[in-house]
Amino acid sequence: MGFSLVLFLFLCLTLGAARAEAPLKIGFITTGPVNDLGWNYAHEQGRLFLQKTLGGQVETTVMESVPESAEAERVLEKMIAKGNKLIFTTSYGYLEPASRVAKRHPDVVIMQCQRSVPASWKNMGTYFANQYELMYVTGFVAGKMTKSAKLGYVSAHPVPVLINCINSFALGAKAANPKVKVQVVWTNSWSDPALEAEASKGLIESGVDVVVGQANALPVVKTAEKIGAYAIGCNADFAKLAPKAWLVGSRFNWGPLYVKMAKAVQDHTWKPGNYFYETKDGYYVLSDFGTSVPAKIRTEAIALKSKIEQGKLMVFAGPLKDREGKERVSAGKKASQQQIDNMEWFVPGVEGALPKK
Amino acid sequence: MDDLAFITAVAAGMVRSGTPVLLAAVGECLTERSGILNLGMEGIMLAGALTAVIVSYLTGNIFFAIIAALAIGALIGLLHAFLCLYFHVNQVATGIAVTILLSGITAFCGIDYVGKSIHSISAYKVPWLSELPFFGSVFFNQDILVYLSYAIVPLTYFLINGTRFGLSLKAVGEEPRAAAAAGVSVFRTRCIATALGAMLAALGGAYLSLVYAQGWTENITAGRGWIAVGLVMFASWNPWKAVLGAYLFGLAISLQLRLQAAGADVSPYLLGMAPYLLVILVLAVSKLRQKKIPAAGPTALSIPYLPQV
Structure with a gap:
């Protein structure tokens, strides 16, 4: 009995430690192909920069050509089911589906790429830069x-x-x-x-x-x-x-911003809100x-x-x-x-x- | 820019903007005359556009790119014909399925080719002819695909109205049972007509990617395949009238862009609508004028042909 209790505690500890070291899973959804040399391309460059900079600490995935409809909600749910804790929704049209999904999953952070929105989210935010x-x-x-x-x-x-x-x-x-x-x-x-x-x-x-x-x-x-x-x-x-x-x-130069956001989520310092950046911040x-x-x-x-x-x-x-x-x-x-x-x-x-x- | 230069520029732009639609519309004319409705034109144009980009990128040869686009067009045309003729499925449904399928496939397969530099087609001045006042710079200072389209239209007209094959084509399009009784293979004739039509649509797609975009973009056709299908009805299944319709569409595009560039103060929304509005208007007017003549479409169009029954 005592032995199994020790074993149980040991397992809990090792698993817990493993969990703490597990990379932060970060998802991205885009409206079109990521090498369009346009909007989506800029986000993809940001994702690649994030993966390269934080290496083993993060695990990023991207879903391309996700329609800005109920389909987006389905894709987001799937991403969350796969363990993504931070998701970047990279188009204006994802605002509604993303807000609905964020409400259902308080432990997941969703960052929506668009101009400021007056809303009182707990686990969602917007980001954009002065173009x-x-x-x-x-x-x-x-x-x-x-x-x-x-x-x-x-x-x-x-x-x-x-x-x-x-x-x-x-x-x-x-x-x-x-x-x-x-x-x-x-x-x-x-x-x-x-x-x-x-x-x-x-x-x-x-x-x-x-x-x-x-x-x-x-x-x-x-x-x-x-x-x-x-x-x-x-x-x-x-x-x-x-x-x-x-x-x-x-x-756009989203890379450094994505690194900053990922770190904030990892350190539990991330706060909801509208993040709008000026030219001096270097994201455009x-x-x-x-x-x-x-x-x-x-x-x-x-x-x-x-x-x-x-x-x-x-x-x-x-x-x-x-x-x-x-x-x-x-x-x-x-x-x-x-x-x-x-x-x-x-x-x-x-x-x-x-x-x- | 003086008036003549403006009109010349608008007309030359009309030819360029009209050509992709023209090729697909002439192709659809040919296909429909055999009794097959191919609503897959939009998808086939996309497939032609992407194939041309891939082959141009891999081989660096425009000629191979065009041949490959034609081949892929023929292949998809045969697939559509086979579904319609062997399985007797609904032609409207098959055509739409082909378009939806191909927009998905091209979007997926094209991902690696977005933004790739390819060998594109540049303008080639036809010696002597391009010196002609006005017509020279409008029609003979274009690219080889435009010149090819000048040959394709009379050839298609001749194929339909001047050859034995054309006779069989019209026969299977009007009365397939009678044609079959006279020894014409409905299956073969319709297969050939659908494949040829699809080849022209694929060529129209290749025009968009090789001449205009000089590369691949998802949904590069932006609805031009559907315009082509609509034009065939307006053209009463006559390739010459389809040319007229396609150039009308091209004219509206070219004119609206150049009016904007010249600083005309017209609502951009209205100008953007112009090409479609013009086509609808002409469609309606031409139908009004034809009131006394019964619908000119091929009698057996889109009706599944069941030889045993």
Whole structure:
């Protein structure tokens, strides 16, 4: 009897110790394939960085192309059943299914990638990084490089999160060259390569010599390379795929954030809430410069970036008028976060239609 | 940019944007004339697009990429024909199943090819012809697949209306029992027609990946296969009219993108709808005009053929 009790205690202890040493299982779900050279690619790079940095302490898995529906709930349940204690849901559309699953599993932490949500979660949080600020820097590079003073911008849908990027890009471009115009073409699709390529071609034919690809940048960058224009992209580094056309881009850098979150969960210091990061935090970064950008422009661009990081340069600082001449931000003030998150107007110099209210 | 340059650019864009739909629509025309409805066009385009990317990546040869896309198209066409003709399954259901299956398979198999640099197709100016005012830069400053489409349309028309095979094709599409009594193999004729049609759809898919995207993207077709199927009805099963429809669709796309690039202040939503709206409108108008003539579709279209009964 005594012996079996000792054995039992011993087993409990060894198992308990083994449990403590067991790696933290971390799951990721994405809406599309992880090598799309876009949104999902950025998250996958983050996951790989996390696995590499924390090594044996974590065990990460990713489920790709999970629809933003009840299917997501099923996949999340499956991940939890497999022992995942921290799950990153990497698209806006997962908010509802993720909240429901989080409620059912208080011992699991779910991090939802999106702008702040007013909610009182116990085991869920959101994370996102400021994208528009660095678009000011890429706009500056475009403004310096253009000879025709006409920049083209191929974008997906006229929604605030894309509009504030376009405005920031245009303000940066105008800081470099006040005569610059930014021509926007909406494809009305998050991904339709034929449309994006044809749109870029149309822009270049109309005299544009720098094109920007936003949602799905690859066809835009490749078309520029083929025809002989410059290109700026988002979400990935296209320097190798378009050596002549590539100027610069901006992309997410989720890796360090994922490491931070994983450590916080391991140490039980993680707290629910909305985690929103600014440029200085380094989770949204400039990509490499293309070979065609002269050293002087690179230095100036990097100087601009540091000014933004130090808070010395506010992109949407007053006095700021929209292109109809209506004052949006008065002198001496800066745009509020709410104004930026709901931006539905263009700054002067941006051309292209916006849906009317 | 002056007016003529703008119109030329719009027209050249029309040809490019229309070509993938054109190829699939002409293919569907051929298939439907034999009495087989192939709703798998969207999926077959996807398969053609991915196959072309894989082969172009592995071999670095555009010619092999196109041949491979055609081959995969033929294979899937035969599969659809076999299901319809041997098992007599519902053609609507099979076609939709083929599309759903292939969008899944291509998404899965394409994962490793996203963002890969491939040998793509560039424009090739046809000597002499490209010098023609307007028409030269619109039609003869394109790529080889566009030139191939110029040959495919009259060839398909000739195949349907000028050959013995075409006669059998129309016979099995209208009265398969009578055709069979006259010694025509319904099974073989329909198999060939479906395979040929699917090959053209796969070629249309290859156009999207080799010319436009210059690589693979999941769901690269974005519904163009469905547009092609719809166009066939609008075209009253005539390949020439299908060309018209496809170019109309291409024109709407090219025009809306270039109007935006030129800074026209029209709602982006309205412009985005234009290609589809235009197709529906023309479909309706053309049907109105045909009111007196009974439906022109092949009589035996999508009806399972059971020779024993």
